[in-house]
Amino acid sequence: MWKKTIPVSIAFAVGLFMALQFFVPHRHVQSVVEEINRWTSLIWCAALILGTLSLAKHLSLKIKAKKEGWGYAVIAMISMIATTVIGFYTGIEQGTLFMRIYEFILAPLEATTFSLLAFYIASAAFRAFRARNAEATLLLIAAILIMIGRVPIGHAISEVIPQISDFILDYPNTAAKRGIMMGVGLGMISTALKIILGIERGYLGDK
């Protein structure tokens, strides 16, 4: 009962309440919503701590077992602990050591990793973007028109290219995306209903 019935009942009651409160603007109902929102914020914060501890555990196990790439785990562990301690000790305002670590280590590292994408995209496009069949050819033509129409050189070549690019984005793209969004929305509603009704119990640790 403590492991199944009570948690599922709480999920049912709170889930139903949160869905219905959208249609009940009464101040008593809204004050309960405010309180629940406060609780949720606390749960999110607790999840951050849990995530950090989980990462630390994962890294320490990797180091202990000397699994492949354990050296990186050591660097990650040291970086995580050092940044946290420095952040608490010096503060996080500009000019502090924490901010220098952010500006001169984390920011260039992240920017470099992201910018490498351009190189890999070019290489992958050369090797894999083939007009193998009608659908692939259509995708290829659309991609080329968008790529060239979305940069100034498209305008420089012809005024028509950006117009075609805009048309593709405004109509076929929007129509397809809208369909996907509706599908995702319906999927989310069905998952929420499954949780509220106790059919989906993954959050209880069920497989």
Place this chain on the structure above:
Amino acid sequence: MKKLMDRLLKLDRRWTFLAIGISAVLPFLFPIGLAIHPSKEVQQVFDHVQALKGTGKPLVISFDFDPGTDAEVGPMAIALMDHAFLNNVPVLGLNFIYTGTSLAEIHIKKAAEKHGKEYGIDYVFLGFKTAFPNVMINMSKDIRLSFNADYYNKPIGDLPMMRKIKNYDDFGFTIGLGGTRMVEYWIIYGVGPYDFDYAIGCTAVMASDYYPYIQTGQSKGIIGGMKGAAEYEQLLLDAGLTETLGDAAMGLDSQSLCHLVVIGFIVLGNIAYFGEQRRKRKARQ
């Protein structure tokens, strides 16, 4: 010919890396100066920010990007803040991506210093808050439900600018700048239920995902990638608010050339592919 096709098919990928590297760097050394034509989506965002002039209402910027996407989204933030500060529109900044909080502070401080703006009067940075759906819902009632203090731990009540801001009704125009889906969550949890003026600023690769929101009116426009940022800079220049273009316009020549090189590689790859298919067919016959 056969040899050439074989060579193309087996081309070492380091050549593609070199070509992209050169095409990315070269335009910075020798600018091409291609003309920038602002799109209607960026023009719409510009018009909404321009309309804030004299209203006293703030431009709210959600800085939801980190250093990885700063090259694309950062120039948007700078251009938007330039626009607001030049029109004496207050700026309210916040952030839901913790790897971007410090970056947001850097951008806000730089822009404010450039225009001689005073903290607490002309701009405020609320900093990072977790549980973004709750924050967005809370802001429909009272921003203080989520933010008691700003990024520097100063109570919100002590900041003169914040005395006039309670909830979404007091926001002039909100813009979510991001390299993640956070820009969309603003629509799901904010604009959808509470209906306020909002626009998206995101990386180029994400922009196509959000076009449906322009048609529904939930996003008043889109600033997409470096091109969108450069278009915004061009609009500021055209309006006589600035005298030069910014960082985004500088990078646009490089982006144009890179796109051309990628297209060139796609075409070459397909020529080699079809050549090989033709040879295989002939061999079978």
